Amino acid sequence: MLRDGFGREVDSFRIVVTMRCNYNCIFCHREGLTGLDRAEVLTPDDYRYLAYVSRKLGIVYFKITGGEPLLRRDTPDIIKGVREYSKEVSLTTNGYFLKNLAGKLADAGLDRLNVSVHSLNDEVYQAITRTRGSVKLILEGIEQALEHGIKVKLNFLAMKINLGEFEKIIEYASSKGVDVNVIELIPLGTPHHVYLEQRTSLDPIIEKLHRISSNITISNFQNRPIYTLPSGIKVNVIKGYGNPDLCARCTRLRLTPEGWIKTCIFLEEPFVDISKELKNKDEYGVVEKIKKAVSIRKPYFTRGRS
Ligand SMILES: Nc1nc2c(ncn2[C@@H]2O[C@H](COP(=O)(O)OP(=O)(O)OP(=O)(O)O)[C@@H](O)[C@H]2O)c(=O)[nH]1
Ligand code: SF4
Numbered sequence: 055m056l057r058d059g060f061g062r063e064v065d066s067f068r069i070v071v072t073m074r075c076n077y078n079c080i081f082c083h084r085e086g087l088t089g090l091d092r093a094e095v096l097t098p099d100d101y102r103y104l105a106y107v108s109r110k111l112g113i114v115y116f117k118i119t120g121g122e123p124l125l126r127r128d129t130p131d132i133i134k135g136v137r138e139y140s141k142e143v144s145l146t147t148n149g150y151f152l153k154n155l156a157g158k159l160a161d162a163g164l165d166r167l168n169v170s171v172h173s174l175n176d177e178v179y180q181a182i183t184r185t186r187g188s189v190k191l192i193l194e195g196i197e198q199a200l201e202h203g204i205k206v207k208l209n210f211l212a213m214k215i216n217l218g219e220f221e222k223i224i225e226y227a228s229s230k231g232v233d234v235n236v237i238e239l240i241p242l243g244t245p246h247h248v249y250l251e252q253r254t255s256l257d258p259i260i261e262k263l264h265r266i267s268s269n270i271t272i273s274n275f276q277n278r279p280i281y282t283l284p285s286g287i288k289v290n291v292i293k294g295y296g297n298p299d300l301c302a303r304c305t306r307l308r309l310t311p312e313g314w315i316k317t318c319i320f321l322e323e324p325f326v327d328i329s330k331e332l333k334n335k336d337e338y339g340v341v342e343k344i345k346k347a348v349s350i351r352k353p354y355f356t357r358g359r360s
């Protein structure tokens with residue numbers, strides 16, 4: 055198992071396969087963005103090779119994301135190749151294309167999905183996503199995914215505009231038996247005025263969760279508090295900004311669509327370019343680049359800097 059200079063194990067890759075998206079959410083942080091080149095350089099075969107080499111280093115969990123990863127037609131092929139060598143492949147999506155693609159994703163071996171459902175009210179949903187989309191389509195996609203045996207988790211980013219909907223989200227999730235991530239708005243990528251207007255403390259939600267949950271645990275990944283509700287669903291609380299606890303157990307590397315390893319969501323640099331080694335199937339080179347990225351990782355927030 056690889057460990058960085060701060061004793062943090064590295065066992066997962068978060069892969070941004072595209073920067074493209076059909077939505078334009080008010081808070082989007084376009085996390086694969088390098089400011090250099092946004093081409094989708096890596097192919098399913100490159101990702102498969104990455105998983106093949108990564109497994110030898112103990113990196114066995116993969117998250118596929120974007121942009122909107124289902125805009126790439128070859129995303130099921132990416133999943134299939136990566137799944138051959140990993141313990142788990144999950145995908146984070148806005149859910150727009152899920153209804154038609156759930157079967158293909160299941161056939162490719164996808165273990166679980168995070169689907170953004172920031173509101174169950176179309177007006178609010180449209181204001182957040184800046185689309186004319188209806189959340190009904192997303193819920194139908196979730197049904198399809200569940201029918202195909204894919205585990206689903208809802209991503210609910212709490213803001214002033216949707217805070218009042220938390221209970222409805224929990225009710226919906228409980229009725230479907232799906233877990234929920236409650237996510238705090240972070241300033242990354244969010245325009246300053248939106249951050250000021252929409253940022254809200256998660257405290258009222260956390261207080262409520264404390265009151266109603268039957269069990270509270272802390273996840274190994276990023277020390278996230280997990281509340282088990284009487285309905286059996288789990289609610290994860292993700293405070294992604296100024297939170298040293300999260301960074302203390304951050305076990306993932308990130309990969310941009312052009313094949314640059316990123317060491318932290320908040321750092322635009324340093325990057326480690328692994329694209330050539332992947333394309334050349336240069337195992338020694340891939341191992342060295344991954345080790346280099348691990349060696350320069352640092353927790354972004356620490357006790358003195360939170
Ligand atoms: N600070 C920080 N925030 C993160 C990180 N990864 C994810 N987040 C936040 O968590 C939210 C949910 O991320 P997802 O990719 O859907 O899920 P995940 O983090 O892989 O966790 P799972 O629910 O276990 O799949 C994101 O929108 C970010 O706000 C990270 O490495 N650092
Ligand atoms: S769906 Fe995700 S990637 Fe697309 S605009 Fe919204 S936050 Fe950004």
Ligand code: SF4
Nearest residue numbers: 300301304318319354
């Ligand atoms: S802020 Fe950086 S170091 Fe901290 S949890 Fe997120 S990615 Fe990891």
